[in-house]
Amino acid sequence: MKLRLPNEFLYQVFALIISIIIIHAIYVTNVRPRAADALSEQALAIQEDQNYTVERSVWVLIRDFEQEACFILMFWAFSIMGYKTARLLNEKNILRESLIPIKDGERILPEDTRQYSRIIESLPDQSKNMLLPRVLLSSLERFGSTKNVQDVSSVANTLCESEGEKLESELSMIRYIAWAIPSVGFIGTVRGIGEALGQAHRAVDGDIAGVTQSLGTAFNSTFIALLISIVVMFLVHQLQSLQERLIFDTQSYIDHKVIRHMHSQNN
Numbered sequence: 566m567k568l569r570l571p572n573e574f575l576y577q578v579f580a581l582i583i584s585i586i587i588i589h590a591i592y593v594t595n596v597r598p599r600a601a602d603a604l605s606e607q608a609l610a611i612q613e614d615q616n617y618t619v620e621r622s623v624w625v626l627i628r629d630f631e632q633e634a635c636f637i638l639m640f641w642a643f644s645i646m647g648y649k650t651a652r653l654l655n656e657k658n659i660l661r662e663s664l665i666p667i668k669d670g671e672r673i674l675p676e677d678t679r680q681y682s683r684i685i686e687s688l689p690d691q692s693k694n695m696l697l698p699r700v701l702l703s704s705l706e707r708f709g710s711t712k713n714v715q716d717v718s719s720v721a722n723t724l725c726e727s728e729g730e731k732l733e734s735e736l737s738m739i740r741y742i743a744w745a746i747p748s749v750g751f752i753g754t755v756r757g758i759g760e761a762l763g764q765a766h767r768a769v770d771g772d773i774a775g776v777t778q779s780l781g782t783a784f785n786s787t788f789i790a791l792l793i794s795i796v797v798m799f800l801v802h803q804l805q806s807l808q809e810r811l812i813f814d815t816q817s818y819i820d821h822k823v824i825r826h827m828h829s830q831n832n
Contacts, residue, residue, distance in 0.1 A: 631753030750790020757783025
């Protein structure tokens with residue numbers, strides 16, 4: 566457990582660096598050259614035909630720095646969510662295993678808890694640090710010391726609830742990214758409107774090309790940012806649902822496969 570958070574932090578840092586490198590390389594080699602070609606073709610078409618209707622090009626739509634930053638943040642969020650999803654799936658896979666070999670009708674007595682605890686302690690460190698083995702080990706230790714099934718249920722529920730709160734807090738970075746993406750889009754909007762206002766004198770003289778291009782920058786950045794934000798928030802909610810199902814399934818596992826088998830002299 567002590568190594569997981571630093572490893573995750575390093576993963577996030579490298580994921581951000583790799584996202585920056587890949588997205589910027591795509592923009593330099595592909596997006597911006599194609600956008601420049603599209604704008605040149607549109608300018609020639611307008612000169613040849615004053616009634617020409619400009620078709621919106623995807624390359625022009627995403628060509629600005631704000632859109633590039635939004636895509637970097639999007640893929641960074643995807644990489645973090647992918648890491649967390651893989652970890653949650655590993656946690657769910659261990660729920661399919663029979664960590665404590667108990668058959669129907671068998672009982673777990675307080676004096677048996679040490680025997681079952683050794684089974685959990687013998688697991689590899691990666692598996693032993695998952696939620697289910699930790700809750701099982703704490704439940705067995707509590708039953709062995711208190712011989713009270715109600716105490717075991719309280720400990721298991723408390724551990725599951727605290728794990729749910731921890732998983733929820735770990736989503737804060739992804740939620741920050743989801744908030745930052747539309748904010749970056751609004752920055753592009755402000756920049757585009759500012760450039761348009763700076764060229765207002767040209768529009769008065771009849772040259773509106775610069776103004777329209779700047780306004781296009783403003784609206785395109787907001788449009789792309791909001792679209793990306795919708796996708797990211799949808800995936801965040803899916804990840805949150807996966808976390809909640811993990812906590813529920815762990816509680817059900819403890820209740821149906823462990824606690825119901827526990828019996829003490831007071832039962």
